[in-house]
Amino acid sequence: MAVLTYREALGRAMAEEMARDPKIFLMGEEVAEYNGAYKVSKGLLDKFGPERVIDSPISEGGFAGLGVGAAMVGLRPIIEMMTWNFGIQGFDQIINHAAKMLYMSGGQFTVPIVFRGPNGAAHMLAAQHSQTVEGMLTQVPGLKVVTSCNPADGYGLLKSSIRDNNPVIFLESEMMYAMKGEVDDAEHLIPLGVGSIKREGQHVTLIAWTKMVARAMACAEQLAQEGIECEVIDPRTLRPLDEEMIFNSVRKTHRVVIIEEAYQAASVGSFIAEQIQRVCFDELDAPVMRVANEFVPMPYAENLEHRVLPEPERIIPVIKQVLYMD
Amino acid sequence: MAVLTYREALGRAMAEEMARDPKIFLMGEEVAEYNGAYKVSKGLLDKFGPERVIDSPISEGGFAGLGVGAAMVGLRPIIEMMTWNFGIQGFDQIINHAAKMLYMSGGQFTVPIVFRGPNGAAHMLAAQHSQTVEGMLTQVPGLKVVTSCNPADGYGLLKSSIRDNNPVIFLESEMMYAMKGEVDDAEHLIPLGVGSIKREGQHVTLIAWTKMVARAMACAEQLAQEGIECEVIDPRTLRPLDEEMIFNSVRKTHRVVIIEEAYQAASVGSFIAEQIQRVCFDELDAPVMRVANEFVPMPYAENLEHRVLPEPERIIPVIKQVLYMD
Amino acid sequence: MSPKDHVLGKTGAPKSELPKGNGKSSAAKNSQDKAWLLNVYEEMCYFRRFEERVLQAYTKQKFAGFCHVHIGQEGLCVGVQRALRPTDYMITGYRSHTQAIAKGIAGREVFAELFGKATGCAKGNGGSMHMFSKEKRFLGGHGIVGGQVPLASGVGFAIKYEKKDDIIVCYLGDAAVNQGQFHEALNMAATWNLPCLFIIENNRYGMGTDIKRTTSIDHLWKRALAFDMDHGQVDAMNVVKTYEFVSDVVENMRKTNRPYLLDAICYRYKGHSVSDPGLYRSKEEMAQWMVKDPIIQLGEHLKKSKFATDEELKALDTKGKERARADEDWADEQPPPPDEQVWQNVYAD
Amino acid sequence: MSPKDHVLGKTGAPKSELPKGNGKSSAAKNSQDKAWLLNVYEEMCYFRRFEERVLQAYTKQKFAGFCHVHIGQEGLCVGVQRALRPTDYMITGYRSHTQAIAKGIAGREVFAELFGKATGCAKGNGGSMHMFSKEKRFLGGHGIVGGQVPLASGVGFAIKYEKKDDIIVCYLGDAAVNQGQFHEALNMAATWNLPCLFIIENNRYGMGTDIKRTTSIDHLWKRALAFDMDHGQVDAMNVVKTYEFVSDVVENMRKTNRPYLLDAICYRYKGHSVSDPGLYRSKEEMAQWMVKDPIIQLGEHLKKSKFATDEELKALDTKGKERARADEDWADEQPPPPDEQVWQNVYAD
Ligand SMILES: Cc1ncc(C[n+]2csc(CCOP(=O)(O)OP(=O)(O)O)c2C)c(N)n1
Ligand SMILES: Cc1ncc(C[n+]2csc(CCOP(=O)(O)OP(=O)(O)O)c2C)c(N)n1
């Protein structure tokens, strides 16, 4: 068991996979000589050389499409989006091309590719640099969407994503790159589609992913003081979604709060809420509640940004509400 | 009362607004000399000349952005996307620029612009030409999202959209352009944010918009034979959303089926379902159900496409299910 | 521009170090060979007749959706194909029927795809805009204008990555040069020396819009200047010239690995798609072009060279007609895809 | 390329009919005027000192987020601004502090914006990357590389639509020329003759990447060749040359309405942003550029022309230093935005 940062765990996953399979290459802005804008690809250029670790021009649509074309003829690209805010420029290639190629071609052309990069707000980066994309990309048949909330999950899930034969959207977070955690020294993979129970509890189910898991855990700790036992579950892969894990937890606690860095709008959380009320209708003792961002573009000022994101002071009252403690 | 096609009603709305306000111009592919790929802009070039009705290059990102820039300095652009599938190339300008400009600039730069065009499947156009975008764009603070299901609504809502001082996504449908309906000869506007009850009924609420309204009505007629009275409601504007109309109908019928041309994924329907179970938790006699596209890219073959879209034979059993008639 | 401007050289375009299609190349041998020329003639007739049947079938409502045909542009499709190896890759836009056949897909499988049949070259999932064959290295058939261009750069990247000497031909329409993706893809291909032959099917119109109204340049090959990319222009109404020119370009590319932008001047006789009456073009303009018809031009050449008589040419055309009919007849007999296919191939295992 | 290559003319670029910045223009009068030159010198010192204080404040963690400064690039910002009218528009990327001030926004409001204060030029909603002033016609401050370029075409479109003779200056970085949006925007500006002056702040690096590694061209003005767009290159380390050249370009634009692409050669002394140590550049390279420092260059010129002594120049610099301090002091005193502001300006009435 070594203690790695989230960034190191992701870097290790890429290094191991690239050593295993020469068809894998990494392309993106600053990934090579600069070792990555966030240093996730640190050392990969030295290890694998400029043919396999490539600095791209600032052409998100172009190099997303380049990756798709390369994947169609047998390579296995990892495309880094410096952040997913810029990945929106690649949406045409991701949504219209990567996701549909296998189906459009009647099953002839697989597109084994990973699009990875940080997603969501960092700190005081304002409206154009603070967006999440899972709400949009989980809507697209043909795409898989993967998240992780700690180094071990990031490592195991990125390896599985790289080995998957479909386009995988792998969502990271600037706020997590420095997070430390134990990662088994032995190589191991975490299958896509299997969620993880981060904390057991019988009173209420908290559903969260990426950096919201830490917030959910913080709220759980705090409420434990008051004798409230929260079950914290992380679906990890949002497409495919481990619905059984979710339903089972709901059948146990009968109460749910979803915490996500999205909006009170169509989102992965709203979809999960819909599924729960549909499948567990008679099991629910309270409506499925959700704590999300305020429905505003992200403001810059620290006090305003803090007010927009789901913070414990906004989450805890909602948890108490589904427990009818308010 | 004149009978107009949907296409004519939209054209009339644009012509009246352009005559009223010289700051309004129309830009898009084939909108001028060709009179529009779907002839919605028929006659506008003759009426208003090439300065105000402009054929654009095939540069969706570019002319979407051109419209935003022009709107920032006082013009009121109408940008036609030949279809919204191509509009995805303009998502960076729509999501990162149009939607955020007012907020980012601390309230200084309004962006009064309409992005309009057909959305969703037409007939046998396959995966890259059959997508809906409301599930993605209603997620973006700063955007309004407007739909309509008949010529009269299209006319009144497009006029309001053009007069709105925010970026408005106006969603049309190739399948509706030839649809006929009465439109009042007198100018009239329909405010954004106000839904419409298309049919009254006490047994179950059907929620639908755009071409799904006609399908909901067809199902309602059919079920009326069996003595089931469906209430069919059309929110029309998906952002802002007329939640009160929805909740009031649910409080009356206690049963809901949402019919939409989206997927079993994060979607406007999943968001509406979430809101209903949250607000009307004790009012519901059955889970909120939703009939949507199969979660696959749109296939070309007619029999397959038919199987993917929400057709009455898939909708009616679900309605009966929430009525516990199965 | 009038057809006269299209002959090579008059453009002042191709950079000096570029192939001139001057007939001195190995390709020249073929293009003086009778059998080869007759075969080219037959294939062009077949493609013309194939597309005519496609239009009839559409009019008879035997299929629906969009339908874009290549009638008038056969010279480019055939001339380019003859300059390639089977291992070379090809990718194109939504106007893809005859290019797919040229690359080796059976015409009947293309017809079956149009009819949405299970045995179509995309199993009925793709339709007119999305012909595919992995075996023949035909990478589609794409519906988003310009979308295929970055994909082509990716294939070029893979060819270089694998140290092969194949190339990829990427067709795009004249109106696609206004797409940002085109620009990004060409920049990458030029910066990294990817073996991509970008061919602008320059039929001068994007739907109803003359390319002059949406670009500021007189010659589309100028787009290459932004990247110092090798480039040239060819009269694609002349199949022999096209074949020779492209042969030289490709030969050169295999040595240098450098990408190339070819402005191929051609003309579509029909509307953009079946729904387009094409009123934006004058009878005179059409006539001007039809005298340059690739099939007629080659026919005259064959007769002048005493390689064929009118009767023999007629016979080849009839053969093409029959092949096209056979393709459609076969497609008629094919079954539609089974309903289960809806849920297949969304994800790969 | 070595600094020497950057002097005008050596590029062989500017098309003959283009202004030469030959000093014969009306602008030349100013650039020989002592008061004018001293004022330019003072402003450049102020901008340098302003950005230095910004860096200190960031290091002291008085604010967070990204922070991109213009140190070393003052010659372009000031030279361009002097060539404009107050009614001209300006739009830029995320490296926007001093351009905002040059366009007329009070330095203290820029500082307050950095501190996320209610009285910042974007009320604290924007931050370092998003400076705005409707009154001063400064249209931001944008965070998406290349995103501002289509916006600029839109402003140019509006100027033409309203039949005004204003222009819009659109700054973009060298690495932004690889963006598809840039290409689409230039094509529209060239096709429709929109009065847009696109200025590439060519500091040769996009973050840690030498532009040579992501483009295939030696000179970025070549991007204009794809659109037959007027273009040129200027040594932006020389504020006077820049002012004269841009004055001629702008004068010409007001007559012709034609867009223009200017490749402005400059250099940033600091890292891309505060978090970047800038290890990808050699000490030698930095040194080579610092001898061309715009402030030093103008200082030498002022002394040679006997317009100022070292002491007088020092005094001007001190004045700039004090202005910058005053800006920060003012910003320190300002209140943060009220919480209600979170919900304001999401939608306009
Ligand atoms: C991104 C995008 N925008 C718009 C369209 C609609 N559209 C389909 S074909 C076409 C015209 C293309 O013309 P051109 O590139 O010259 O090809 P041609 O049809 O002449 O072969 C347009 C606008 C599209 N398919 N994709
Ligand atoms: C579309 C997009 N991709 C990536 C980024 C991240 N990014 C911010 S600045 C930058 C480098 C830009 O360099 P350049 O255009 O030369 O401007 P400079 O910083 O040198 O002024 C990158 C890659 C972004 N902001 N937007």
Ligand SMILES: [Mg+2]
């Ligand atoms: Mg064309």
Ligand SMILES: [Mg+2]
């Ligand atoms: Mg730079």
